[in-house]
Amino acid sequence: MTEMVVVRSKIKEIAEGMNVAGDFAEHLNEEVVSLIKKSCERAKANKRSTIQARDL
Numbered sequence: 001m002t003e004m005v006v007v008r009s010k011i012k013e014i015a016e017g018m019n020v021a022g023d024f025a026e027h028l029n030e031e032v033v034s035l036i037k038k039s040c041e042r043a044k045a046n047k048r049s050t051i052q053a054r055d056l
Contacts, residue, residue, distance in 0.1 A: 002033050 008025045039055035 002029060004029050005032055005036075 004025070006025060006029045008020075011025055011028065012020050035056060036051070039051040042055040043049070043051045
């Protein structure tokens with residue numbers, strides 16, 4: 001399992017009164033980690049060591 005980079009309590013805050021399934025945070029975390037990794041690859045391909053919004 002990947003280390004959590006999303007905060008479960010913040011998900012519930014944003015969901016405003018909705019129930020949040022137990023596996024939602026884990027799947028969201030996987031998506032976020034994937035986005036970060038893809039951004040890193042794009043930045044490296046462009047010879048940068050800083051990921052930026054445009055890498056998303």
